[in-house]
Amino acid sequence: MATFRREKCTINITGTNRAVRIAGASGGFSDRQRAISSLARLDVDIIVGDWLSECTMTLHGAQKMENEKLRAEGRLMEQPAGLFDPTFIENLSPALPDIARKSIKVAVNAGACDAKLLARTVENEVKRRGLDLKVAYVEGDEVTDVVNRLIKGGEKFTSLMTGKDLKDWEYTPIYAQCYLGGAGIAEALKNGADIVVCGRVADAAPAVGAGMWWHDWNRDKDFDAIAGGLICGHLIECSAYVTGGYFFGFKRLMDGCANLGFPIAELFADGHCAINKEPDTGGKVSIGTVASQLLYEIQGPLYYGSDVTANIEGVVMTEEGNDLGMTAIGGYQAEFHVYICGLDLEAKAEWVEKQIRHSAGDAAKELSCSKFSLNGYCPDNPRNQDVATCDLRIFVQTKNKKLVDKSTLDVPGFNRWCMDNGLQGCPGWTLGNDQRQSEGKIYYEYYVSLLPQSEVQHRVVFPWLGGNTLDVKPCANMKVYPRDQPSYETSNPVNLKSFGPTTRGPMGWVVGGRSGDKASDANVGFISLLTIPKIQYLLDEEYKGGKIERFEIPGIRAVHFLLRDHLDRGFNSTSTYDTLGKNVCEYLRSKWVDIPNKFLARGRF
Structure with a gap:
C-alpha cells in the first residue's frame, strides 16, 4: 500500500512514529553525480541508491572471474581495478561533511562484486576529510560456489524467463550473484553504521532496510508494513523516474526538464509512504508519475522481494526466496552499418543482404545470430538527404571468434564481408565512417533463477569492530511462490x-x-x-x-x-x-x- 503527496506538501508528525525520510539518490551508474550532495543539504534521515543492473553485474562478475584466472596464472597486476561502481566515490565524497554534521545515514548497493574494497575506499575518503563516520558492508550475495555445488547435486535451477531448466541452457555459468534483501542493511544501521555498502541487494532493499531500522519492524510478523516499505523502495529506486523521468506525459514537464528533482519518500510505521521531491527542481510528483514508476519492471500482481512479497492488487504480504542471476560467456558479436538512401529501400536492403551472405560463404553457418535490420524510412518528397537516408544494421554473433576458411570476426573478416560489395552495390548505399563496431567483441549471457535463502550466507561486517560479523538469518515464516503469477482478462469488457x-x-x-x-x-x-x-x-x-x-x-x-x-x-x-x-x-x-x-x-x- 502506498499513498502519494504532491511536491512541496508538508506533514507534521511527532513522537516515535514519525516517518523516516528516505532520499533516492541513484537509479544506476549513469545517474547525475550531484545527487548525494544535493540531498544531504535537505532534511532527510537516510540517503539510498541503486548503482547496479544486470548489465553491470554481468560485466563486474565476468571481470572478477578473469582476475582470479590471471591471479592463478601469476599474471594479475598488483592493484587491479576495483570491481565496484567507479563513479560512486565521486558522488559521495562532496556530501560527506553534511552527512557527518547532520547524522544522515547512507545505504547503497554500489559495491557490485567487491563491497569490502569499496567500504575500505569509503573509509579512506572519510579519514582524508577528517570525519568520524562508521562504514559497514553487507556480503553473501556472491554464490558461485554454492550454485556449482547445487548443480552437481542435481538442482534444476529453472529459468524465471523461459521455464526451462539450466541443463537446457547452451552456456556454462562462470559467476552467480543473488539479490539480498534489506535485513542486513537494517542490522548494520541498528549497530551504529553511518554508511552501509552492499553488493547485489535488490533495488528496493535499501529503503526496506531503512524502514526496518527506523520503525523496528519484526521480520517474522510485520509483513504488511515491510511490504509497504518494499513498494516505497520500488517507487524511489530509479530516482527521477518517479518525478518525471521516462514519463509518458513528458511534454507537460518540458519547462523544468533540464534538472528533474530527486525523490524523497516519507515511510510511515504502518508501511504507507508519501512521495516528495527536492524543492526548486523540475519534474513533478503526481499520480501519473508515481503510477508510471509503479508499473515499471514488475512481473505480475506479486512483487517479489527477499524480505517479503507485496501483492500490488491488495495488502496480503508474505516472504519468498532470493532471486539469482548467473553470468556466462556467450561468445563474440559485431555489427556493421550501411546507409541506404531514396526509393525502394526494402529492395535495396535485400540486395545488400544477399551480397553480404554470399561473401560470408560457409562462415555464415557458424553464426548463432545474423540479423539485417532496415531502420527508418524515406518520407514522400524528402526535405533533405539526411531524412531520406536509413540505417541498414548488420548484426552477428558466434561462440567462436575464429570461423571456417580462416574467416573471423577480427578485422578484416566480418568487416570485409560487408565491404567486399562496394562496387557491386545497389544505388544509394554507402558505408558508415566508423568501422570500430565491426571488430568482434566478447558478450555475456544472463540467466535468472531462484536460490533458497537457506543456502545464502547473508552477513554484515563491521570493520571498526575489528571485522566482527553478524549473520542475518532468513525469516522464520517463508512461502514458496510458483514461477507463473495469476493472469486474467477483464471481467466486464465493454464494446x-x-x-x-x-x-x-x-x-x-x-x-x-x-x-x-x-x-x-x-x-x-x-x-x-x-x-x-x-x-x-x-x-x-x-x-x-x-x-x-x-x-x-x-x-x-x-x-x-x-x-x-x-x-x-x-x-x-x-x-x-x-x-x-x-x-x-x-x-x-x-x-x-x-x-x-x-x-x-x-x-x-
Missing part, C-alpha cells in the same frame, strides 16, 4: 461502439504507460484497460510468439502485461536496439487504434 464516434490515431494520444525489462522478459503497463489479444495484435511483427500474462491494478485504473522471453536474452547479448525493454511501451503507444472522440476531448498526452 468500443458504446462510447460513440471514434477517430483513428495513435493509442498514445490518450493512453499512458511504462515498460522495462527483467532479463529477457519485458513488462509493459498502461493507464487503460486492454486485453491480451489486443496487445498481441498491436505488437504486430514484434510479437515473438511467447506467453503474455495480464493483471489489473484497479486503484490506478491500470493494466499490466508481462511479455515472456520478449527481449532476445536481455541487455548483454540482445541483437535489438531496445536493450532494456524501455521502448516497448512507446512502440505500442505509437500504434493506431480507434479512439472515442469523448476521450480526445479531454486532451492528448
Whole structure:
C-alpha cells in the first residue's frame, strides 16, 4: 500500500512514529553525480541508491572471474581495478561533511562484486576529510560456489524467463550473484553504521532496510508494513523516474526538464509512504508519475522481494526466496552499418543482404545470430538527404571468434564481408565512417533463477569492530511462490461502439504507460484497460510468439502485461536496439487504434 503527496506538501508528525525520510539518490551508474550532495543539504534521515543492473553485474562478475584466472596464472597486476561502481566515490565524497554534521545515514548497493574494497575506499575518503563516520558492508550475495555445488547435486535451477531448466541452457555459468534483501542493511544501521555498502541487494532493499531500522519492524510478523516499505523502495529506486523521468506525459514537464528533482519518500510505521521531491527542481510528483514508476519492471500482481512479497492488487504480504542471476560467456558479436538512401529501400536492403551472405560463404553457418535490420524510412518528397537516408544494421554473433576458411570476426573478416560489395552495390548505399563496431567483441549471457535463502550466507561486517560479523538469518515464516503469477482478462469488457464516434490515431494520444525489462522478459503497463489479444495484435511483427500474462491494478485504473522471453536474452547479448525493454511501451503507444472522440476531448498526452 502506498499513498502519494504532491511536491512541496508538508506533514507534521511527532513522537516515535514519525516517518523516516528516505532520499533516492541513484537509479544506476549513469545517474547525475550531484545527487548525494544535493540531498544531504535537505532534511532527510537516510540517503539510498541503486548503482547496479544486470548489465553491470554481468560485466563486474565476468571481470572478477578473469582476475582470479590471471591471479592463478601469476599474471594479475598488483592493484587491479576495483570491481565496484567507479563513479560512486565521486558522488559521495562532496556530501560527506553534511552527512557527518547532520547524522544522515547512507545505504547503497554500489559495491557490485567487491563491497569490502569499496567500504575500505569509503573509509579512506572519510579519514582524508577528517570525519568520524562508521562504514559497514553487507556480503553473501556472491554464490558461485554454492550454485556449482547445487548443480552437481542435481538442482534444476529453472529459468524465471523461459521455464526451462539450466541443463537446457547452451552456456556454462562462470559467476552467480543473488539479490539480498534489506535485513542486513537494517542490522548494520541498528549497530551504529553511518554508511552501509552492499553488493547485489535488490533495488528496493535499501529503503526496506531503512524502514526496518527506523520503525523496528519484526521480520517474522510485520509483513504488511515491510511490504509497504518494499513498494516505497520500488517507487524511489530509479530516482527521477518517479518525478518525471521516462514519463509518458513528458511534454507537460518540458519547462523544468533540464534538472528533474530527486525523490524523497516519507515511510510511515504502518508501511504507507508519501512521495516528495527536492524543492526548486523540475519534474513533478503526481499520480501519473508515481503510477508510471509503479508499473515499471514488475512481473505480475506479486512483487517479489527477499524480505517479503507485496501483492500490488491488495495488502496480503508474505516472504519468498532470493532471486539469482548467473553470468556466462556467450561468445563474440559485431555489427556493421550501411546507409541506404531514396526509393525502394526494402529492395535495396535485400540486395545488400544477399551480397553480404554470399561473401560470408560457409562462415555464415557458424553464426548463432545474423540479423539485417532496415531502420527508418524515406518520407514522400524528402526535405533533405539526411531524412531520406536509413540505417541498414548488420548484426552477428558466434561462440567462436575464429570461423571456417580462416574467416573471423577480427578485422578484416566480418568487416570485409560487408565491404567486399562496394562496387557491386545497389544505388544509394554507402558505408558508415566508423568501422570500430565491426571488430568482434566478447558478450555475456544472463540467466535468472531462484536460490533458497537457506543456502545464502547473508552477513554484515563491521570493520571498526575489528571485522566482527553478524549473520542475518532468513525469516522464520517463508512461502514458496510458483514461477507463473495469476493472469486474467477483464471481467466486464465493454464494446468500443458504446462510447460513440471514434477517430483513428495513435493509442498514445490518450493512453499512458511504462515498460522495462527483467532479463529477457519485458513488462509493459498502461493507464487503460486492454486485453491480451489486443496487445498481441498491436505488437504486430514484434510479437515473438511467447506467453503474455495480464493483471489489473484497479486503484490506478491500470493494466499490466508481462511479455515472456520478449527481449532476445536481455541487455548483454540482445541483437535489438531496445536493450532494456524501455521502448516497448512507446512502440505500442505509437500504434493506431480507434479512439472515442469523448476521450480526445479531454486532451492528448
